Amino acid sequence: MNLKHLIFRKSINHISKLSPKPASTISAAISTSLHSISSVQSSAYIKNPKPISPFIRCIHLTRETKLSYASVEANVVSGDSEDEDDGTTKEFLSRFVWIMRGKLSEVYTDCDKETINGMLLVIVEKVVEEMEKGGIQRMVGSKVAMPSQDFSEDLWKTVWEASNMVLEDMEKARKKERMKQFLQAEEVKEMCRFAGEVGIRGDLLRELRFKWAKEKMEENDFYESLQRFKSEKQEKGGNVLKEQAVAAEDTPAVASLPKRKGKIKYKIYGLDLSAPKWAEVADKIHEKEEMLWPLEPKPISGKCKLVMDKILSLKKEDDPSQLLAEWIQLLQPTRVDWITLLDKLEQQNPGVHLKVMELVLGEESFQTNVRDYTKLIDAYAKEDRVEDVERILRKMVENGIMPDSLTITVLVHMYSKVGNVARANDAFESLRNYGFQPDTKIYNSMMMAYINAGEPRQGEQLLREMETRNIKSSEEIYMALLRSYSRRGDAVGAGRIANSMQFAGFQHNLEYFALLVEAYGQAGDYDQARSNFDNMIKLGHKPDDKCTANMIAAYEKKNLLDKALNLLMELEKDGFEPGIETYTVLVDWLGRLQLVDETEKLLDKIAELGEVPPLKVHVSLCDMYSRAKSEKKALQAVGVLEARKDELGPNEFERIITALCAGGFVQDAQRILQLMEAKGFAASEQVKFSLSASQVFSQKRPKT
Numbered sequence: 001m002n003l004k005h006l007i008f009r010k011s012i013n014h015i016s017k018l019s020p021k022p023a024s025t026i027s028a029a030i031s032t033s034l035h036s037i038s039s040v041q042s043s044a045y046i047k048n049p050k051p052i053s054p055f056i057r058c059i060h061l062t063r064e065t066k067l068s069y070a071s072v073e074a075n076v077v078s079g080d081s082e083d084e085d086d087g088t089t090k091e092f093l094s095r096f097v098w099i100m101r102g103k104l105s106e107v108y109t110d111c112d113k114e115t116i117n118g119m120l121l122v123i124v125e126k127v128v129e130e131m132e133k134g135g136i137q138r139m140v141g142s143k144v145a146m147p148s149q150d151f152s153e154d155l156w157k158t159v160w161e162a163s164n165m166v167l168e169d170m171e172k173a174r175k176k177e178r179m180k181q182f183l184q185a186e187e188v189k190e191m192c193r194f195a196g197e198v199g200i201r202g203d204l205l206r207e208l209r210f211k212w213a214k215e216k217m218e219e220n221d222f223y224e225s226l227q228r229f230k231s232e233k234q235e236k237g238g239n240v241l242k243e244q245a246v247a248a249e250d251t252p253a254v255a256s257l258p259k260r261k262g263k264i265k266y267k268i269y270g271l272d273l274s275a276p277k278w279a280e281v282a283d284k285i286h287e288k289e290e291m292l293w294p295l296e297p298k299p300i301s302g303k304c305k306l307v308m309d310k311i312l313s314l315k316k317e318d319d320p321s322q323l324l325a326e327w328i329q330l331l332q333p334t335r336v337d338w339i340t341l342l343d344k345l346e347q348q349n350p351g352v353h354l355k356v357m358e359l360v361l362g363e364e365s366f367q368t369n370v371r372d373y374t375k376l377i378d379a380y381a382k383e384d385r386v387e388d389v390e391r392i393l394r395k396m397v398e399n400g401i402m403p404d405s406l407t408i409t410v411l412v413h414m415y416s417k418v419g420n421v422a423r424a425n426d427a428f429e430s431l432r433n434y435g436f437q438p439d440t441k442i443y444n445s446m447m448m449a450y451i452n453a454g455e456p457r458q459g460e461q462l463l464r465e466m467e468t469r470n471i472k473s474s475e476e477i478y479m480a481l482l483r484s485y486s487r488r489g490d491a492v493g494a495g496r497i498a499n500s501m502q503f504a505g506f507q508h509n510l511e512y513f514a515l516l517v518e519a520y521g522q523a524g525d526y527d528q529a530r531s532n533f534d535n536m537i538k539l540g541h542k543p544d545d546k547c548t549a550n551m552i553a554a555y556e557k558k559n560l561l562d563k564a565l566n567l568l569m570e571l572e573k574d575g576f577e578p579g580i581e582t583y584t585v586l587v588d589w590l591g592r593l594q595l596v597d598e599t600e601k602l603l604d605k606i607a608e609l610g611e612v613p614p615l616k617v618h619v620s621l622c623d624m625y626s627r628a629k630s631e632k633k634a635l636q637a638v639g640v641l642e643a644r645k646d647e648l649g650p651n652e653f654e655r656i657i658t659a660l661c662a663g664g665f666v667q668d669a670q671r672i673l674q675l676m677e678a679k680g681f682a683a684s685e686q687v688k689f690s691l692s693a694s695q696v697f698s699q700k701r702p703k704t
Contacts, residue, residue, distance in 0.1 A: 088170070089131070095166040097124060103158060123159060182213040182220070199405035199436055204371040297340040304330040312344060316351035324359060338366045354379055358392070368399075374407045381414035389414060405436040412442055416449035424449045437469070444477055456484040456493060463500070475506050479515075486515040489522030508539065514547040521554030526563075529554040543571065545579030552582060556589045564589075580611050587617050591624035599624060615647050622656055626663035634660075638668055642675070650681040657687050661694040669694065 097120055104116050111119075182188065192209050200208065300308055307327045314320050331337060338360055345353040357376050361368050373396045380388040389411070396403065403411075408431045415424035428446050431438060438446075443466050450459035459481055466473055478501050485493035498516060501508075513536035520529035533551050536543060543551075548571065555564040568578065578586075583606050590599045599621075606613055622637035641648065641656060648656075653676040660669035669691055673683060 091170060092166055095169060096127065096162055099162045099165060127159065178217060179213055182217045183209060185216055188212045188216060203369055297337045298331060312348050314349065314352045320352060320356050321359060333365055335367045370401050370404050373401060374410065377407060378410045381410050384418055386418060405431060405434050409442060413445045416445040419452050421449050421453040440471055444474065447477055448480065451480050451484050456481050478506065482515050486519040489519065491519045491523035491525060494519035510541045513541060514550065517547055518550040521550050524557050526554040526558055545581045549581035549585045552585045556585065580606060580609060584614055584616055588620040591620040594624065594628060596624060596628055615644060619652050619655060623659040626659040626665060629663050634663060634665065645675050653681060654684060654687045658690055661690045666694045
């Protein structure tokens with residue numbers, strides 16, 4: 001494309017010196033042309049010209065050049081000195097002349113360059129005259145073109161539209177230049193560096209950088225406006241709010257030129273930019289600017305807007321493919337148009353957003369990348385839609401896009417959350433193969449997956465790995481590991497975690513001591529259990545019902561009933577009242593000792609609490625009454641257990657069968673065995689042997 005700069009002069013005589021044509025001929029041509037302009041419809045002037053690129057504008061305003069281009073100078077009425085607003089004025093006039101040249105050239109195709117220059121000279125002189133009087137602000141700020149005695153209504157309307165267009169372009173260029181400054185701000189660079197460290201690259205990083213710079217610019221503008229408000233308030237006093245309200249009503253919708261003081265000194269230098277190399281350079285700079293500055297979405301109106309409204313109002317069960325196809329045909333969207341549509345869907349219709357987003361991934365105009373797939377996978381993962389996630393992964397690989405570290409991180413969190421340890425571990429190892437160092441969140445997710453799967457040792461290995469990398473885990477993870485070891489009765493593992501928590505500096509709470517008491521109690525080490533129980537009391541923690549029950553259970557394993565009773569008496573002196581947990585342990589213990597009367601007294605205590613006895617109490621009663629050969633009470637207990645058979649585990653089933661066999665209730669034992677097998681539990685050889693022996697040596701049931 002050939003771009004030729006405007007060359008014009010303040011007077012017709014000065015133009016005539018540059019042209020072989022006589023001045024009278026040029027003057028006549030100008031008069032004739034301006035008269036013709038008056039009769040042309042305004043539609044000939046309102047076509048949008050091609051925006052001038054920053055590179056062309058830079059060359060246009062460059063004063064010193066080593067190129068052998070013709071440069072001519074036109075000085076409109078000189079002032080005393082150039083003030084700080086001369087740069088803005090020069091840019092406005094340069095842009096205005098470039099646009100008006102295009103409009104005149106479209107209408108007057110037969111006129112030569114000198115004639116067009118003469119027309120432009122007259123128009124520019126009138127605009128400069130308005131600027132010197134301060135009238136240009138009123139002209140461009142008004143909604144309609146003001147009439148002029150010198151120009152016709154159509155011509156003046158064209159000047160008005162071109163001026164507004166120039167001011168809008170200047171405002172966009174100003175914001176663009178400001179944005180470039182904030183893109184280089186230290187805070188933005190720091191966030192970009194951090195994003196790069198966690199694996200964000202390419203287009204997503206570029207979009208995030210622009211977003212952060214925009215937020216920084218808006219924040220800066222906000223504080224500047226506050227400062228201006230403060231200054232104006234100090235100057236104007238209490239009337240500042242009223243004056244601002246009045247000023248806001250008169251403020252034009254477009255940007256305005258600075259207020260002039262004195263007359264304007266305007267210089268413009270012509271450059272012949274018709275050489276092909278300048279077009280190539282301008283195209284390259286335009287491509288670079290598109291990478292830095294995101295494109296704006298296309299304006300949507302008419303039928304396309306109606307189709308878009310239908311898409312936004314779709315129901316979750318509707319198929320959006322036909323509407324999308326129609327929308328594509330009408331708009332021919334680019335990536336920025338797609339993103340705008342998806343953002344609106346996410347805000348207005350979240351139920352359809354994911355369905356449309358999945359369809360959009362297959363559109364060529366969307367320019368799908370790995371980040372788009374990752375965003376959809378993350379959305380499905382947050383809803384625990386594992387099948388959808390795996391389907392998108394397969395589609396992603398089929399389209400030649402391989403998952404990156406961010407995608408795999410999402411998979412680790414999802415599989416850990418749903419308890420699929422094998423898949424979570426595969427994703428975790430893949431993340432390491434990428435060379436990505438897991439952070440605290442990934443470690444925690446993976447450790448919780450192991451803990452929930454009953455593999456605390458695997459989780460502890462990751463904890464040690466974090467310690468070697470000087471990454472501190474959360475207290476919740478330590479407590480989860482301690483809880484897992486305690487319930488499994490692994491006192492050694494619980495001790496390791498307890499020591500790690502001490503070195504990490506975590507405070508010991510009631511649950512910490514209760515878990516240690518439980519771990520050592522189940523392991524049969526009642527001394528360590530009692531030591532932690534006493535330390536808990538010394539640190540000011542009052543033992544609750546569950547912790548006390550764990551301590552009593554530790555004594556039960558060694559059948560130290562006197563120590564257990566002494567402990568209960570000491571606690572009762574300090575105001576402790578046994579609860580359902582403690583009574584349950586005592587009922588089981590006394591039942592095994594066949595202390596029927598004492599056990600039934602404890603049952604009365606449980607009834608006084610007003611709580612439903614847990615399943616373990618009924619198992620203990622069945623065991624006790626069966627061995628005591630109390631047929632009526634034993635069968636009552638069996639009836640309760642049969643009603644709650646879904647809550648029974650293999651250990652409870654075997655204890656009931658063994659107790660019934662010991663009491664001679666062989667038929668009942670056989671019935672319980674059938675219930676056990678119906679639930680999919682296999683009886684041990686010892687239970688089968690006991691039942692077989694009871695059937696052979698069965699005796700008559702004793703009557704009570």
